[in-house]
Amino acid sequence: MTPFRLGLLAAFLTLAIDQASKLWLYLRTDLVLTQPWAVAPFTDFVVVWNRGVSYGMFQQEGDLGRWLLVGLSIVAALVLGFWMSRSGTRLLAVALGLIVGGAIGNAIDRAVFGAVFDFIHLHAGDWSWYVFNIADAAIVAGVVGLILDSLMPERKADRQHDLPGASNPRS
Numbered sequence: 286m287t288p289f290r291l292g293l294l295a296a297f298l299t300l301a302i303d304q305a306s307k308l309w310l311y312l313r314t315d316l317v318l319t320q321p322w323a324v325a326p327f328t329d330f331v332v333v334w335n336r337g338v339s340y341g342m343f344q345q346e347g348d349l350g351r352w353l354l355v356g357l358s359i360v361a362a363l364v365l366g367f368w369m370s371r372s373g374t375r376l377l378a379v380a381l382g383l384i385v386g387g388a389i390g391n392a393i394d395r396a397v398f399g400a401v402f403d404f405i406h407l408h409a410g411d412w413s414w415y416v417f418n419i420a421d422a423a424i425v426a427g428v429v430g431l432i433l434d435s436l437m438p439e440r441k442a443d444r445q446h447d448l449p450g451a452s453n454p455r456s
Contacts, residue, residue, distance in 0.1 A: 292369040292378030292385075299386025303419040304393060307402045316404070327409050333416040334400035351399055358392035376437070380430025383423040390420035 286294075310316050310330065321329040336351070362385045369381035394401040403421070407414040 288372045288375045288378035289370050291375050292372065292382035295379045295382030296366075296369075296386035296389070299383050299420065299423040300390050303387065303390035303423065306419050307390075307394065307404070310404055311402060321406070327407055329406045329408070330404050331406050331416055333403040334398070335403050335416075336400045351395055355392050355395045358388045358395070362388045362392070374434060374437070376430055377434040380427045380434060383427030383430065387420035387422075387424035387427065390423075391418075 311332075316322060316330055317332050321331045323329055365381050365385050365388070369378050369385065372378040372381060391401045401418065401420075403416040403418045405418060405422075406416045
């Protein structure tokens, strides 16, 4: 499988799992009425409507902000999708696919509900993490993948050959 097709598969699976989990919890359970649900000693399911971006920053109460965030998510997904089509490694393509799938999943939430449906809450003792969803987790995993890809020795060598004035054996 080519890196691009693998990236598309990652994007599709991320989007499908994200939307399926949100729709099932929101429409097919009583989580909204009976929250929190203790899933594990360190994990609860709760309902949080995030009108901002990552970690609830830049909260948008009006339609203008909502649709600007939807548009920004779509543009980011398109740009990252183009980058994914040109990726030379599977790791890079999967990382970009995870980010694209997550961005589209959260954009769908914003367009349909006016906010992103977050539901996973990690905690331990007095420590509490932000409430997030599958799309958010995929975006974080994708960013980690981008960092790992940039640190790969063969990728560093390829980038050095692409510098102006450097000898390029691929020419």
